[in-house]
Amino acid sequence: MTMQEDHKDCFVLEGKMALPNQNFAGRLGSRFLIAIRDRKKIMGLKCNPCGKTFVPPREYCEKCWTKIADNWVELGTEGELVNFTVVRYGDRHLPKKPPYILGQIRLDGADTPLVHIVEGIDPRDVESGIRVKAVFAEKTTNTIMDIDHFEPV
Amino acid sequence: MTEYFGTTVADIFATMPKRFKPEEAKEVDIAIGYEATGEGGGKWKATIKHGTLKVETVEGELTGCKTTIHTDAETFVGVTLGKIAALDALSSQKLRVAGDPKFLMLLLPKIFTPYAAPAKKPDAVTARDIIATIAERFRPEKAEGVAMTIGYDLAGEGGGKWTIVIREGKCAVREGLADPLTVKMTMEAKTYAGMMVGTIEAVTAFTSGQVKIEGDMAAAGATAKYFLKYVVPGATEAEELISLRVINSIEQRFATGPVMGRWFAGIREKKFLANRCPKCGRTQIPPREICAWCRVRVHEFVEVGPKGVVTHFDIVYFASPDPLTGAVRDTPYATAYVVFDGATEREAITLDLKQEDIPRLKEGARVRPVWAEVTTGSYRDLIGVELDEEEGSI
Numbered sequence: 255m256t257m258q259e260d261h262k263d264c265f266v267l268e269g270k271m272a273l274p275n276q277n278f279a280g281r282l283g284s285r286f287l288i289a290i291r292d293r294k295k296i297m298g299l300k301c302n303p304c305g306k307t308f309v310p311p312r313e314y315c316e317k318c319w320t321k322i323a324d325n326w327v328e329l330g331t332e333g334e335l336v337n338f339t340v341v342r343y344g345d346r347h348l349p350k351k352p353p354y355i356l357g358q359i360r361l362d363g364a365d366t367p368l369v370h371i372v373e374g375i376d377p378r379d380v381e382s383g384i385r386v387k388a389v390f391a392e393k394t395t396n397t398i399m400d401i402d403h404f405e406p407v
Numbered sequence: 408m409t410e411y412f413g414t415t416v417a418d419i420f421a422t423m424p425k426r427f428k429p430e431e432a433k434e435v436d437i438a439i440g441y442e443a444t445g446e447g448g449g450k451w452k453a454t455i456k457h458g459t460l461k462v463e464t465v466e467g468e469l470t471g472c473k474t475t476i477h478t479d480a481e482t483f484v485g486v487t488l489g490k491i492a493a494l495d496a497l498s499s500q501k502l503r504v505a506g507d508p509k510f511l512m513l514l515l516p517k518i519f520t521p522y523a524a525p526a527k528k529p530d531a532v533t534a535r536d537i538i539a540t541i542a543e544r545f546r547p548e549k550a551e552g553v554a555m556t557i558g559y560d561l562a563g564e565g566g567g568k569w570t571i572v573i574r575e576g577k578c579a580v581r582e583g584l585a586d587p588l589t590v591k592m593t594m595e596a597k598t599y600a601g602m603m604v605g606t607i608e609a610v611t612a613f614t615s616g617q618v619k620i621e622g623d624m625a626a627a628g629a630t631a632k633y634f635l636k637y638v639v640p641g642a643t644e645a646e647e648l649i650s651l652r653v654i655n656s657i658e659q660r661f662a663t664g665p666v667m668g669r670w671f672a673g674i675r676e677k678k679f680l681a682n683r684c685p686k687c688g689r690t691q692i693p694p695r696e697i698c699a700w701c702r703v704r705v706h707e708f709v710e711v712g713p714k715g716v717v718t719h720f721d722i723v724y725f726a727s728p729d730p731l732t733g734a735v736r737d738t739p740y741a742t743a744y745v746v747f748d749g750a751t752e753r754e755a756i757t758l759d760l761k762q763e764d765i766p767r768l769k770e771g772a773r774v775r776p777v778w779a780e781v782t783t784g785s786y787r788d789l790i791g792v793e794l795d796e797e798e799g800s801i
Binding site: 260263266267273275276277279281 | 646647648649650651652653654655656657658659660661662663664665668669671672784785
């Protein structure tokens with residue numbers, strides 16, 4: 255049996271669902287970002303017993319659980335590119351147009367790498383071990399993008 | 408030592424050497440005498456000569472001063488802190504200057520850094536300190552047309568009895584309790600101070616019986632909005648915390664299908680199109696393809712309403728916040744179950760009732776639809792219903 259249906263009143267309603275989000279940087283994250291934003295300095299947290307310096311900041315040492323939240327140390331704005339990947343796909347949420355290099359940068363004075371974008375070098379030429387330096391953003395946004403990118407020294 | 412505005416006259420003189428700027432005072436050669444009367448007052452002499460400063464307390468007569476300042480201790484502290492305008496104090500004769508007042512007003516800010524009240528721990532703030540700041544924290548723009556007298560009976564250290572009078576956009580604080588009072592609040596001075604600095608929650612203090620309220624409860628609750636929040640003097644500013652607000656949006660498309668499409672087509676013409684089951688004769692609102700009872704296809708559309716009867720209703724006084732925005736809609740609001748004229752009994756549709764009509768809402772009330780100014784065939788076209796009182800059926 256075939257069905258006859260009248261489609262003359264069918265229509266589509268366009269809708270939009272808004273999802274408000276609030277992302278809190280945390281107390282340590284806020285201090286870390288404010289140092290970048292206002293003083294153009296990258297701060298880390300050092301565990302004195304282990305001698306290990308963490309960046310981005312964390313409240314407790316991952317090895318000995320010492321609370322290190324107040325033991326801020328200033329790191330260099332230069333460091334070594336210890337690892338990287340090349341982002342080759344584009345999407346609206348991504349910060350740059352592909353292809354771009356996402357690197358792990360171990361800053362001078364730090365023991366853990368900071369992930370950020372590396373520019374000023376062709377993705378085909380990049381290799382681990384090169385020295386890079388931070389380029390701070392002119393327009394700040396209270397995010398890690400207040401460091402605009404890293405580039406070869 | 409008696410405190411005014413959270414500090415003492417003696418502290419102002421004690422901090423003078425620290426606040427002195429010798430390089431600005433190289434050319435200055437002057438002796439200034441101070442007489443502050445009342446509790447916590449006294450006499451002081453400040454000698455400034457070629458970049459040096461000597462401050463001494465004086466017993467007996469102030470001698471050898473080029474200029475002397477005479478005032479009461481409270482005004483002196485108030486003017487020093489900038490809580491009282493120096494010109495007002497001068498013109499009201501509360502502060503008198505023997506010598507050249509204009510010269511002093513220009514000189515003092517140049518050779519001294521401004522005095523700031525010493526930082527206090529929140530628990531060191533007394534009810535008296537807080538009451539003293541009430542007049543300056545008053546917000547006339549919020550208290551337009553408000554006339555009330557609020558009595559505070561605060562027991563214990565730093566407490567006392569005060570009456571706060573709000574009238575014609577002005578606020579005055581008086582010692583003692585006036586009669587009559589709009590509302591009287593009785594509690595420990597400590598409790599009051601705790602509530603004001605935020606270490607004690609007002610609701611908890613009230614429900615646990617620490618605060619006794621006599622008189623107009625609503626007035627007691629409303630007082631907070633007539634005043635700026637009390638800030639502990641010298642409190643360090645809260646550290647900056649970064650929090651980003653982002654609104655992500657998801658695009659959506661809803662297809663009506665032929666049956667709901669017909670309903671919305673009717674709505675656009677301000678008509679309610681139900682469909683009638685060929686088997687049981689029931690009208691379905693909104694219409695659906697299949698009769699939910701008989702499980703047969705429904706083809707016939709009939710117009711019902713537009714007026715109807717409220718079969719029952721809910722009045723909501725405490726609205727849940729919108730989970731997406733946190734916004735809470737205006738309360739009270741009523742959702743009425745309306746059976747349109749011509750619709751089958753019990754086939755009610757839930758609609759918002761106009762807020763002004765809520766007090767007169769009864770079961771069996773006649774209602775008529777309220778339409779949006781422009782109807783486009785959307786669920787927003789039908790705003791709700793309002794009482795149809797012309798028919799005299801209420």
